[in-house]
Amino acid sequence: MQWPPPERRLISMAALASHPDKAAEDEREAAEVKFKAVNQAYEILYDDEKRQIYDIHGMSAFDGSGRPGAGGPDLDDIINSMFGMGMGGGMPGFGPGGPGGPRRPQKGPNEEQTYTVSLEDLYKGRTVKFASTKNVICSLCKGRGGKERATPKKCSTCGGQGHKETLMQIGPGLVTRAMAECKVCEGSGQFYQTKDKCKKCKGKRVTEERKLLEIYIPRGAKEGERIVLEGEGDQIPDVEPGDIIFQLDEAEHETFRRSGGDLHADLDITLAEALCGFSRVVLTHLDGRGIELVHPKKPGDILRPGQVLKIAGEGMPFKRSEARGDLYLTVQIKFPEDGWASNPAVLDKLRDMLPGPEPPIEAETIDEVDYDPKATMDDFGAKDAHGGSAWEDEDEEEGGAQCAAQ
Ligand SMILES: [Zn+2]
Numbered sequence: 360m361q362w363p364p365p366e367r368r369l370i371s372m373a374a375l376a377s378h379p380d381k382a383a384e385d386e387r388e389a390a391e392v393k394f395k396a397v398n399q400a401y402e403i404l405y406d407d408e409k410r411q412i413y414d415i416h417g418m419s420a421f422d423g424s425g426r427p428g429a430g431g432p433d434l435d436d437i438i439n440s441m442f443g444m445g446m447g448g449g450m451p452g453f454g455p456g457g458p459g460g461p462r463r464p465q466k467g468p469n470e471e472q473t474y475t476v477s478l479e480d481l482y483k484g485r486t487v488k489f490a491s492t493k494n495v496i497c498s499l500c501k502g503r504g505g506k507e508r509a510t511p512k513k514c515s516t517c518g519g520q521g522h523k524e525t526l527m528q529i530g531p532g533l534v535t536r537a538m539a540e541c542k543v544c545e546g547s548g549q550f551y552q553t554k555d556k557c558k559k560c561k562g563k564r565v566t567e568e569r570k571l572l573e574i575y576i577p578r579g580a581k582e583g584e585r586i587v588l589e590g591e592g593d594q595i596p597d598v599e600p601g602d603i604i605f606q607l608d609e610a611e612h613e614t615f616r617r618s619g620g621d622l623h624a625d626l627d628i629t630l631a632e633a634l635c636g637f638s639r640v641v642l643t644h645l646d647g648r649g650i651e652l653v654h655p656k657k658p659g660d661i662l663r664p665g666q667v668l669k670i671a672g673e674g675m676p677f678k679r680s681e682a683r684g685d686l687y688l689t690v691q692i693k694f695p696e697d698g699w700a701s702n703p704a705v706l707d708k709l710r711d712m713l714p715g716p717e718p719p720i721e722a723e724t725i726d727e728v729d730y731d732p733k734a735t736m737d738d739f740g741a742k743d744a745h746g747g748s749a750w751e752d753e754d755e756e757e758g759g760a761q762c763a764a765q
């Protein structure tokens with residue numbers, strides 16, 4: 360940000376005009392506050408280093424509080440209010456923030472991207488390193504854009520001011536003067552001639568550099584969570600760099616399904632295991648551990664299709680805690696293949712061992728029917744005796760009922 364000479368002059372005039380010695384007794388305290396603010400603005404405008412600090416951190420850098428936005432009136436507000444009031448009326452009041460609220464220091468745009476992460480990494484936590492290309496302030500010219508001894512040429516479009524006063528309509532019949540950034544010099548009020556341009560950045564003030572970035576994915580992190588690398592965005596001269604923000608996207612897992620802190624998986628066992636028991640590793644957990652189950656828990660118990668087993672404390676870890684969610688297992692029974700026992704004697708033996716059927720159903724007439732053993736429920740309801748959809752059929756029936764009632 361470059362403050363043009365007329366504004367500097369106005370500030371110094373304002374400093375004189377608001378000197379507490381010139382104020383009446385009862386207004387002295389207020390005048391001292393104003394005077395301090397105006398003097399501070401004056402100092403910032405004249406001291407290059409202070410102005411740079413102001414441009415990056417705003418007024419809070421100067422009041423010693425260290426809290427952003429805690430500073431007094433914003434420098435822009437001081438200058439804007441002077442322009443807005445004209446110089447005859449003295450300094451307007453410096454309420455906190457001034458008109459339009461306090462202005463934040465300029466900050467570059469944030470870069471947001473999605474980062475897909477495996478459930479294993481979310482379970483264990485992981486540090487990921489990768490190279491990224493970003494703009495950094497040119498190290499040769501320190502962001503000036505020109506050679507060391509070269510002096511920039513004043514921008515003729517804006518008269519070196521970096522911005523131009525334009526008229527802006529703020530309501531019906533209401534026009535205000537506003538400052539707009541000069542597009543030719545991009546607000547700097549100056550540029551270097553080709554021969555004076557910095558060799559490294561060619562006058563662009565920034566260079567592209569590869570930088571190693573590191574993000575830490577905490578264990579137990581969730582889908583949609585954001586990991587912020589503060590100030591790692593592109594560097595732009597006179598602007599606080601933005602952040603790089605990674606939004607976590609949880610990759611689908613082939614074994615586990617996650618809901619909050621809990622995990623779910625299928626427990627694939629054979630029919631023999633369901634009936635007779637087993638003692639073995641049934642699945643590999645996200646950290647590579649084998650999870651062993653012993654069935655039955657109680658002699659005689661069997662497992663049934665769809666039965667759910669809950670294993671406490673084997674779910675996802677919670678952040679900054681030793682607690683964990685639970686693991687839910689749904690029993691899936693693998694039945695034998697067709698023809699697994701072709702010897703009828705084996706089947707007879709099995710039948711004798713397994714519980715017998717329910718008592719026979721009594722009926723007056725009995726039809727033996729044929730069936731398709733490979734049907735699916737997808738076809739259920741697709742057939743319609745009258746043709747057309749089931750909805751139209753229903754309408755017809757309603758119409759029929761009305762006729763009958765008349
Ligand atoms: Zn350079």
Ligand SMILES: [Zn+2]
Nearest residue numbers: 514517541544
């Ligand atoms: Zn310009």
